[in-house]
Amino acid sequence: MIPLLKAKEPFRFYTRLHLSELTGLRATTLVQLVQLIKEVPGSCVYHHTHRFLQQHQFLSPEPPNDFAYWVSEILSEKELGERLASIDIMQFSRIHDLREKIILVIEEYLKEERFAQLKFAREGEEFHFIKSVSFVIPTNYLVDNLADFVEIMKKITFDSIYFHIFEARLRLEKKTNDFSFWIEHSLEDKELADKLADLDPYTRTLDDLRAAIINIIDKRFSNR
Amino acid sequence: MIRLEEYVPIVGQSVIDDLKLIAARLKGKTIQHINSTSVGGGVAEILNRMVPLLQELGVDTRWDLIKGGEQFFEVTKKFHNALHGYSSEITKKDFEIFLETNQRNINEINTSGDIVFVHDPQPIALVKKKRDNKWIWRCHVDVSNPDEKVWSFLMDYIARYDSAVFSAPSFSRRLPIRQFLISPSIDPLSDKNKELPQDIVDAVLLKYKIPQDKPIITQISRFDRLKDPLGVIEAYQEVKKHIDCRLVLAGGGAADDPEGAMIFTQVMEKTKNDKDIHILLLAQNDIEINALQRASTVIIQKSIREGFGLTVAEALWKAKPVVASNVGGIPLQIKHKYSGLLCHSVTGAAFAIKQLLNSPVYAMKLGENGREHIRNNFLITRHLRDYILLFLSLYYPEDIVHLG
Structure with missing residues (x-):
């Protein structure tokens, strides 16, 4: 009782309730992706690490964030996708720290796997940066x-x-x-x-x- | 008329309660939708449902139409194709016709709404009349790879709006104004999407002489080359080599689409020797469309370009397995191998159809997942919510808005 x-x-x-605001920013390579992650507003990083959870909440198992999904499915960098997907978001209480972690994971991978920077998305499959207006x-x-x-x-x-x-x-x-x-x-x-x-x-x-x-x-x- | 309460069994009471909470914040504002047609095509279909619901929520909403002659709609059809990346010969005269018609409408339409919501390129130049009210341009077409001449012509007007709205992230470009992503939606209670008893489904198939003796593959679309009906026929022919099946191509025409008749003739020519292909030029009859979708084994949407592709949402809502092109708003609706199959070519479409026809359990799972995805993201209640938030965003520039 x-x-x-x-x-x-x-x-x-x-x-x-959130509204998705388009930024017009898009990445076709990992190098562009990490550069833009450094520049976009925190509301963008928030959107791409949380949107999937909500839109696909009935799908399980599910890719936990857009960066991981794009890197795995579009650039076919499965290992990096796994590293990004397994970032423990719970340990961060600030978007700033989560952003730094994502950047670190991608930059470390780029140092280890030099050919990864040569991969690019086909036309129509670019990563589009969106921000959440709450x-x-x-x-x-x-x-x-x-x-x-x-x-x-x-x-x-x-x-x-x-x-x-x-x-x-x-x-x-x-x-x-x-x-x-x-x-x-x-x-x-x-x-x-x-x-x-x-x-x-x-x-x-x-x-x-x-x-x-x-x-x-x-x-x-x-x-x- | 359908009331908001009727959506409660589908989406839950709390979703409707949320709509009432935010709609109350628009008290005192008048919303004015403007587009070019009241029937045919996705925009008119959405507005026909949306406007009464906004009114029921207490949002003062009206809907005006611009007037244009045959020449004007021929020009806007050229614009439409050009925005989809197909360059057609657009002359100085065409631009003049476009601007003359817009000017006539500027003179005739009262645009005194607090928020003027202009849909698609046809009425875009009305923004010249903007005073101290708020203006939104809603782009329903795929502008990911537009003809630069037409885009740059339109940009002169787009830049004067307060905000723009696109249906898919790939349509966004760097713009000097705020731009939002709002997907369109379907209405689960409309004639096109409501549950139908089997005897009505059977009667419609009987009417069109479509036997239910073998699997039915269906594409519901206007006869428009961007919907690639000829590609659908080729995919069917490829499937037919291995699996006996029927193809239904059904659709009508919109008042602003003079090109459809020519494509229809090509389709008839290509299919005249196959009695298992059923070509249906339908007048606007939503129950019949609904029945055809429900009778289908697999639904295809092999568009070359797509503003959004509402027929995909319609099919998924009916828990049908869908094969669709990876263009426009379709990948937002289908997550490949979870809620449908995406394709990039005729052979890819044929392969996916064969997979679904040969694996009915897999096909059923995709359909069920698809239905839940539509319930959560592409029903009219979500669309209403986004539009109300969009209207509110015009008065709040920040990223986190506290409506205390």
Whole structure:
């Protein structure tokens, strides 16, 4: 039974809707790709490391980011694609640091595999840089206890989950996800907060992520 | 008229709630769509669904049409082909006809909407009338490799808009204005996409004398060379050597497409000796299109160029396995080997069709994945959301917009 203990502060669910803005920038080689990754706005790096998760959330397994997908499928650099795909995004709390890591991985590969820089994409298969414009909007869902929180979790959109888990952490540069933050500070349940913070959202579909959050909360109170 | 609530069983209540949340932020603004035709083609089809839904959401929306004669539409068809990279002889006179018609429309159309949303090149020069309101140019065609003469002519006008919208990333170019990626969509409740009982499907096939005795390969498209109907016939002929099947080529014409009749004649000539090929020149009849898609074993869209390729989304929504060219917006809809098969040539298309006909379980899985991909990304509810955000973006230049 999930307790009805009242939180010090209520939790407002937000949603984040994004619009894709085109930059007109495109890369046909690895050298161009890494150069442009250095120059584009952070919202571009965010878009290309997170868009796939959301658009193809029903596909599993799935390539976790656009850079990895393009390098593997278009340039046929499977090893570099694997290295990019396996970057642990969870360890970064700033887009700046994630960008540096991506650049480092590609530049190291280019040093090791000199022929890689000769590969180029066919016309029509270039890498197009896009940035995410995010609109953050409060929803009408406001809860002040965990039982209601779980009920709302069951019906909020993927966009809302996405905002509180991914966007809050990385793009808005909070140290943890919003759910964990509220549970720790308003419900003073650090153990539960830590469990949710430890979830790796990058290796699940959004539906699985929703189920995992609900399951962790249910489990926490099932033996009480 | 279809109400927003009717989409809840398909996309969920929370998606509709989100639309209401953001639509409320446009209170007091008037949106004015302008294009060249109210029937035929993807733009009119989308606007016919979109405008009433925006109105239901409380967004004050109207839709105006420009007027143009036969000569004007012949010129815009030339522009259309040129933007797709096919150079045709475009004379000084053609540009004059284009500008004269636009000028007449500038004089006649009241463009006082807070946001004027101009679709495609035909009405592009109306932007000369821009005052202190916001103007958006929506490009529905594939301009990844345009004829530079026509593109540079249009650029003089594009640069005067506040924002431009394209359907695929490959269409984007360096522009002096903001540009957004918004894919078009299908309406799952429209006659073209709603569920149909089997007896209606059977009746439509009977009407067109298409026996259901062997696999049916179908392309639904206007008879337009950019849709490559002749290439589809060649792919079918290649498949037919190994697998007995039928081909259905069905489509109509749009009011702004005078070239279609010539292509249709070529198609008839090429298929006259094969009774398993069914060429259907359909008037706008969405239920029949729906039935033909549902009766198909494999659906093909072998376009040479494609603004987006809504027929692919329609087919995937019906959970059909699809073979389609890797052009325009099609790769956004099909992830190769996950939600369909992409091809680059006639032989590639034939090979993919054979794979699907010979592996029905694989074909079914691709179709199911395709349907979910369309549900998440290409239904009209997502399109409404993007348009409302686009309108809001005109008033918020930043990357993260907090609407408190």
